[in-house]
Amino acid sequence: MSREPVVIRYFAWVRERIGLAEERLALPATVVTAGDLVGWLAERGEAYAYAFEAPGTIRVAVDQLHIEQDEPLGAAREIALFPPMTGG
Amino acid sequence: MDAEPIIVVRVGLDDFDVGAEIDALQAGDPAVGAVASFVGYCRDEGGRLAALELEHYPGMAEAEIGRVAREAVARWPLYAITVIHRAGRLRPGERIVLVAVSSSHRAAAFSACDYVMDFLKTRAPFWKKEHLAEGVDGDWVKAKAEDDQRAGRWGDKEG
Numbered sequence: 001m002s003r004e005p006v007v008i009r010y011f012a013w014v015r016e017r018i019g020l021a022e023e024r025l026a027l028p029a030t031v032v033t034a035g036d037l038v039g040w041l042a043e044r045g046e047a048y049a050y051a052f053e054a055p056g057t058i059r060v061a062v063d064q065l066h067i068e069q070d071e072p073l074g075a076a077r078e079i080a081l082f083p084p085m086t087g088g
Numbered sequence: 089m090d091a092e093p094i095i096v097v098r099v100g101l102d103d104f105d106v107g108a109e110i111d112a113l114q115a116g117d118p119a120v121g122a123v124a125s126f127v128g129y130c131r132d133e134g135g136r137l138a139a140l141e142l143e144h145y146p147g148m149a150e151a152e153i154g155r156v157a158r159e160a161v162a163r164w165p166l167y168a169i170t171v172i173h174r175a176g177r178l179r180p181g182e183r184i185v186l187v188a189v190s191s192s193h194r195a196a197a198f199s200a201c202d203y204v205m206d207f208l209k210t211r212a213p214f215w216k217k218e219h220l221a222e223g224v225d226g227d228w229v230k231a232k233a234e235d236d237q238r239a240g241r242w243g244d245k246e247g
Contacts, residue, residue: 087214
């Protein structure tokens with residue numbers, strides 16, 4: 001099953017560690033949940049391994065809605081990965 | 089409370105006029121008996137900080153604050169909610185955030201203001217980076233467990 005490439009966006013220290021604000025990636029069929037995506041990205045090289053060294057702390061939003069790491073990505077157009085939020 | 093509550097959410101670089109925003113919430117409506125507000129400022133952390141850099145996720149930041157505001161409107165009898173959150177580089181003493189809520193009575197206004205602030209902190213996609221007084225980049229501010237606990241008080245699924 002081939003999937004359309006999706007826009008992956010990174011924020012705050014995830015963005016700084018990877019050195020990219022966004023990229024387009026075709027996700028393999030094995031990446032089903034948000035947690036699968038974090039694990040798959042962590043394998044893409046040193047910078048990604050550093051960004052995702054504590055995978056449990058990473059928050060994921062699909063099409064600008066928060067999801068939990070055990071939830072499926074579904075037919076996402078845009079996926080964002082970022083640290084816990086510190087606004088307000 | 090027949091009319092749909094008015095929700096205003098603004099995210100941007102510009103400062104805001106607290107008095108004008110509070111007046112706008114009352115808007116000459118004699119049914120409004122209470123406006124509660126919260127203003128958050130950039131601190132200097134005992135002289136350590138020169139500035140905070142606020143990064144946000146454009147689009148989602150506004151959407152998520154809007155979702156929190158709609159939950160508050162569903163939970164308390166409110167007339168209006170205004171939330172303004174600034175982005176970019178802010179120096180100590182500058183305003184970061186305003187939450188202001190109007191209702192007939194103070195209890196609903198206080199609670200809704202508190203609720204919106206709690207979930208804004210834990211759900212709105214903003215991140216603060218410190219710039220130190222010595223002119224170097226500091227660290228990203230860490231999320232506080234205390235903020236999650238405060239949000240958890242409300243007994244929501246998100247908490």
